[in-house]
Amino acid sequence: xxxxxxxxxxxxxxxxxxxxxxxxxxxxxKSEQGLTDKAGRGNNTVCLEAMRKGNVGLCMATQIAxxxxxxxxxxxxxxxxxxxxxxxxxxxxxxxxxDAGEMVxxxxxxxxxxxxELWKTDEEKKPIGYLLSLEGADSIVDISYLQKAxxxxxxxxxxxxxxxxxxxxGTNSVGGxxxxxxxxxxxxxxxxxxxxxxxxxxxxxxxxxVNYDGPLWASHNNCRALVNHHRQFTDEQLKEIIAxxxxxxxxxxxxxxxxxxxxxxxxxxxxxxSLQQIMDNIDHICQLAGNADHVGIGSDLDGGFGKxxxxxxxxxxxxxxxxxxxxxxxxxxxxxxxxxxxxxxxNFLRRNLKS
Numbered sequence: 001x002x003x004x005x006x007x008x009x010x011x012x013x014x015x016x017x018x019x020x021x022x023x024x025x026x027x028x029x030k031s032e033q034g035l036t037d038k039a040g041r042g043n044n045t046v047c048l049e050a051m052r053k054g055n056v057g058l059c060m061a062t063q064i065a066x067x068x069x070x071x072x073x074x075x076x077x078x079x080x081x082x083x084x085x086x087x088x089x090x091x092x093x094x095x096x097x098x099d100a101g102e103m104v105x106x107x108x109x110x111x112x113x114x115x116x117e118l119w120k121t122d123e124e125k126k127p128i129g130y131l132l133s134l135e136g137a138d139s140i141v142d143i144s145y146l147q148k149a150x151x152x153x154x155x156x157x158x159x160x161x162x163x164x165x166x167x168x169x170g171t172n173s174v175g176g177x178x179x180x181x182x183x184x185x186x187x188x189x190x191x192x193x194x195x196x197x198x199x200x201x202x203x204x205x206x207x208x209x210v211n212y213d214g215p216l217w218a219s220h221n222n223c224r225a226l227v228n229h230h231r232q233f234t235d236e237q238l239k240e241i242i243a244x245x246x247x248x249x250x251x252x253x254x255x256x257x258x259x260x261x262x263x264x265x266x267x268x269x270x271x272x273x274s275l276q277q278i279m280d281n282i283d284h285i286c287q288l289a290g291n292a293d294h295v296g297i298g299s300d301l302d303g304g305f306g307k308x309x310x311x312x313x314x315x316x317x318x319x320x321x322x323x324x325x326x327x328x329x330x331x332x333x334x335x336x337x338x339x340x341x342x343x344x345x346x347n348f349l350r351r352n353l354k355s
């Protein structure tokens with residue numbers, strides 16, 4: 001089945017982890033043997049070949065570069081100009097993948113429909129379609145830069161990532177969106193960019209709901225009712241997204257899948273983490289919605305971790321195909337399985353992208 005993945009950090013892996021994503025999973029793993037600079041070395045689960053093998057033909061592909069204030073201890077760039085420049089390097093990598101025929105950028109409905117038709121053909125090596133998403137808006141130097149980003153293809157944006165940011169407060173921080181955050185939301189709405197509410201802390205989330213009326217989704221978020229951590233969304237937050245015709249992409253990071261996970265200690269096997277917990281999150285969202293129209297996949301499988309911190313039954317991103325049988329075993333009808341695997345996010349894009 002065709003799969004849409006609403007959250008992959010492809011350029012971060014290429015530029016920050018020095019991974020050639022045109023290599024196979026095995027080649028990348030072998031090249032990282034003995035490296036200890038980052039947790040997850042040698043455990044990568046995503047490359048372009050594996051995406052094709054798993055029929056993951058379309059994704060939201062991120063740019064990400066955090067700007068940190070002098071008193072912020074998180075890793076990041078010392079100025080928003082540096083952060084902006086890093087995102088432009090990431091954009092250059094995507095463009096080089098287009099030049100190589102490996103990927104193709106989607107910015108409007110016509111391109112989306114043409115790409116989906118291409119993936120119905122038997123062409124041997126089809127390009128991976130991607131829409132640009134900015135994870136954390138700190139690299140937007142000032143509001144005028146959002147137009148520059150849009151002109152380069154940006155179609156979704158999350159105001160915050162981890163910690164306090166320029167435009168909102170993210171994971172592991174507490175606070176609102178402020179004047180700059182409200183200005184950013186107005187410009188997002190004017191340009192018709194999709195607002196990604198993932199990572200917003202509770203206060204920033206609810207202030208955003210008051211100040212924003214445009215299209216929104218949560219690209220990679222699980223349910224706080226199942227894992228009680230502020231990185232997850234409460235039922236009230238999920239219902240708000242559903243009421244606004246949004247979609248929630250379930251995420252495959254192990255610590256967001258089970259409350260027993262201990263960082264640096266647990267393994268997927270010891271914590272009994274598998275795609276069954278993803279089914280639990282899908283079920284929970286469908287029960288809140290009363291249908292299967294508001295949930296999809298935002299795997300984040302390359303988001304700074306690998307198979308050491310993912311479901312035990314996922315070796316590569318191609319294993320997302322296992323979800324179709326698991327959904328069937330849970331009693332989901334074929335049309336609803338298709339919605340979850342791709343159609344909910346694709347229909348959202350068709351409603352909200354320009355022609």
